Amino acid sequence: MQNLTKQFGSVRAVDDLTFDVSPGVVTGFLGPNGAGKSTTMRMMLGLDTPTSGGVTIDGKRYAELDHPLRQVGALLDARWVHPNRSARSHLRWMAAANRIPTRRVDEVLEIVGLTSVAGKRAGGFSLGMSQRLGLAGAMLGDPHTLLFDEPVNGLDPEGIVWIRSFMRHLAAEGRTVLVSSHLLTEMSRTADHLVVIGQGKLIADSSVEEFTARARSSVRVRSPRLPEVERALGAAGLAPTPGTTADGRTFLTVPDVTTDQVGDIVGAAGLPLHELVGDSASLEEVFMSLTAQSVQYHGGMTLQPGGAQQIPGADPTAGGPR
Template identity: 60%
Template structure:
């Protein structure tokens, strides 16, 4: 279990993390989200004892990271996959790490196979692609068979097969009862991998909740309706939702978005008038939409859209 209590980190007059408290529990994959500059990297560095907090405390399995006599067996971490001596082979890099904890060579070979680096295990890490470097970083995190994993952007540089592999790996590790904290900017991947979310912005906690509750709370509401009789149904629905909602025709042919009523009422109305329905789906925000809505005021660097005339002029 990972626990942060009142974590604060100041760099001179700048506060990177402010009074941040959360608990990451075993058995589920927890996503750690936030815009650029939110304080995610600083928080993970404090969890691992790489940065000393200005206030508060961070513990893993009841102790500060530095207090664990054999930390690789307690916490597997990957904050920077490229933190490898470029002249060493992948296998020798792992053997050097293993030697610090008396981890047997058989375990080194096992994690090499687990991450799919068997064919390049004796090649220099300096020649690895970004994806291969990520796999080596993950192998390093898994080396001590730890109860807790802290991974920063683990799918960065991986191809679709690699992304599917790491997704299934993280879920299987959590299913074994391990604590898994994963930071990522890929909302679509987090929606498929994480069950719980910790979201921060400008160094402060914004949300600590399940993925389902997070997206439900940001739901845009309304019902998606697809029908070959869109014009007829639009007129009927306009009367139904008058004064409390609206009917909007989407760009996609034969699709309407209806607010101010529910799926059951739309279905009954369509049946009464013999309108054929191909789809009747309550509209719920995606994780990306929910994240953007919740963190819109916590973005450190925001782009300002240029007028279309300026864009055309620059292109020309």
């Protein structure tokens, strides 16, 4: 996409957004609520018209594709299925509308694990089952490009692990896979590349490793000759901080450094090590840090130590109801 912009009245939901989604990898599409992810995906599929800029898939706008469902599969809303249609009937009319052989219906039902309920009304499905039916619809035309908006919503742990493997398998086949999600821990296990937006603007476009490397990291060191280790690290221009574990063992925390650097320094001094552990920030921590200024809605309740809750405007020293 190039310079993609969408204006709703006075609100700019997507603001001059430019990025590419490559085949062969799972690209995670991240951002706080209201960041513009769903609007962006809708414009990719021609469901919303850009105010300016545009999106192409294989060099064409979605409306220009000869066989859209065979080229692009999408799951944006798992509940859009008519509730009185069975899973099989729903997929059959999609297949007929796109000149896809009927046999493909049973193939995708088997892929997503819905064969046993293929004849049941979609209106009686749980959210997790609806997500699987939506995935079946996305895969119906065996497309090269796939767009998934929050695909793990409503899935149990087994289902989440399954869809993680499923998306990685699709990417391994050389397909282009873009998936948005609020489950950052899951994204860290699923995505190879990340596109992060906030208030409609691009914040990051990088690999997961490059993204998490933006955060400061530290190293924890234990040694039977800890004071000497501390002096050696200090002489190298580092700033180790002493600490003590719950069971009374002492250690050093060395900020803004890698385990390799600490190991080389301590090794050169001829000192023994009992522990050398790096502590890098998680995807969630880096995401929260980079998008802090882009969050549209903030909670009004702050959790206090010990579990007490502070309500804005309340006097914490005041007594109870009078």
